[in-house]
Amino acid sequence: MQDLILALGLVLVIEGSLYALFPEGMKRAMITVLEQPSSMIRPVGLGVAIFGLLIVWLIRG
Numbered sequence: 001m002q003d004l005i006l007a008l009g010l011v012l013v014i015e016g017s018l019y020a021l022f023p024e025g026m027k028r029a030m031i032t033v034l035e036q037p038s039s040m041i042r043p044v045g046l047g048v049a050i051f052g053l054l055i056v057w058l059i060r061g
């Protein structure tokens with residue numbers, strides 16, 4: 001459970017830093033994502049999740 005909370009904290013640090021450092025770029029990125037069909041967003045999200053899982057598996061393994 002401690003690792004899960006640590007991972008969540010790191011995600012928040014990274015996300016927050018991006019919004020703080022590049023607010024206009026993040027707005028443009030959100031607009032771009034909103035314009036994409038769900039059929040394109042879903043596989044990209046799944047791919048990113050699998051890539052993250054692979055990273056965790058390699059580091060923790």
